[in-house]
Amino acid sequence: MTDNVSPSFDAPWTDAFVRLADHCIACVTCAAMDKEGTNLGLLCAEGQRLNEEFRQARRACCPESRGAGHNVHRHPEGQAIRW
Secondary structure (H helix, E strand, O other): OOOOOOOOOOOHHHHHHHHHHHHHOOOOOOOOOOOOOOOOOOOOHHHHHHHHHHHHHHHHOOOOOHHHOEEEEEOOOOEEEEO
């Protein structure tokens, strides 16, 4: 992601996501895998900070996503965002 590849839409939280992704692919702790190659889901302190930054940016963009169980969010221009 260091080649400045951006998502197909311009959402306010995309910069925070790219910073998190760039960190996690380069960090030994965040990229740790088990013997089968499954990511262990560990985050170092910087990864945790960037993850929280991303979550807050996403919440600011999509206030309706604050409830539990939501996986479809709306970009301010109305397009659905799934993750």
